[in-house]
Amino acid sequence: MLLGILVVLCFIPTADVTENKILVAQSPLLKVDNKSASLICNYTYNGTGEEFRASLHKGTDSAIEVCFISWIKKVANKTSSTSTKEFNCQGAHDKDKVIFHLWNMSASQTDIYFCKIEVMYPPPYVYNEKSNGTVIHVQETPIQTKEPLPAIPLWIMPTVTGVLAFYSMLITAVFINYWQKSKKIMYHQSDYMNMTPRHPPYQKNKGYPPYAPTRDYTAYRYWQP
Numbered sequence: 001m002l003l004g005i006l007v008v009l010c011f012i013p014t015a016d017v018t019e020n021k022i023l024v025a026q027s028p029l030l031k032v033d034n035k036s037a038s039l040i041c042n043y044t045y046n047g048t049g050e051e052f053r054a055s056l057h058k059g060t061d062s063a064i065e066v067c068f069i070s071w072i073k074k075v076a077n078k079t080s081s082t083s084t085k086e087f088n089c090q091g092a093h094d095k096d097k098v099i100f101h102l103w104n105m106s107a108s109q110t111d112i113y114f115c116k117i118e119v120m121y122p123p124p125y126v127y128n129e130k131s132n133g134t135v136i137h138v139q140e141t142p143i144q145t146k147e148p149l150p151a152i153p154l155w156i157m158p159t160v161t162g163v164l165a166f167y168s169m170l171i172t173a174v175f176i177n178y179w180q181k182s183k184k185i186m187y188h189q190s191d192y193m194n195m196t197p198r199h200p201p202y203q204k205n206k207g208y209p210p211y212a213p214t215r216d217y218t219a220y221r222y223w224q225p
Helices: 002-019 156-191
Strands: 022-025 029-032 037-045 051-058 064-072 079-083 088-094 097-103 111-121 134-138
Touching: 022 111, 029 037, 037 051, 037 111, 037 134, 051 088, 064 088, 064 097, 097 111
Parallel strands: 029 134
Antiparallel strands: 022 037, 037 097, 051 064, 051 111, 064 079, 079 088, 088 097, 111 134
8 A cells, every 4th residue: 555655646746847848949040031931839738737937048158148038928019128238029929839930040040940839927936848849051142243244355345436437537638628619619718809891870771782881971072163
């Protein structure tokens, strides 16, 4: 009978520990392309805890606490979230999982991250065993560089320069030739003189030939002593 009582006492703490045990599951790898990531921590808990705290830790030894969230089971929307200065992080609780949202991440923050979930009240204090963690790989944003222009052969520049110089000289020669011809035409026009005799204004309407000399009517005037 004594042996049976000892066996029962040995199983009582074990049942209590099993009931309050927290198990956490995480994805092994999370790639980050746009500097933002959402790490999901799924957990199972069958205990009677009311107040919980979940935190995200960085490094193999979990030395850096990135951010944490706390909530009360029976009070809806009663949560609070805080992050460290080095990280932009916010936690959210949804039924049996905790989601940590991270943004503006850099390649230097690539590391393994662990979720820790604790029962704060009522006693006993319980937290999960260390999980396998999630490696967050933050990829660097590629720097867009302009492709170098293809090298121009050395003979192209002298050829283009020679062609432009030839056409410039040709256009100049044509312009000078045209200017000289125009100058000669203007010179000959200025030397031309109209040799047609001009009649006095009072003889314009008389029927004399255009080249007939003007008569002297005084020779036919009747003479009187």
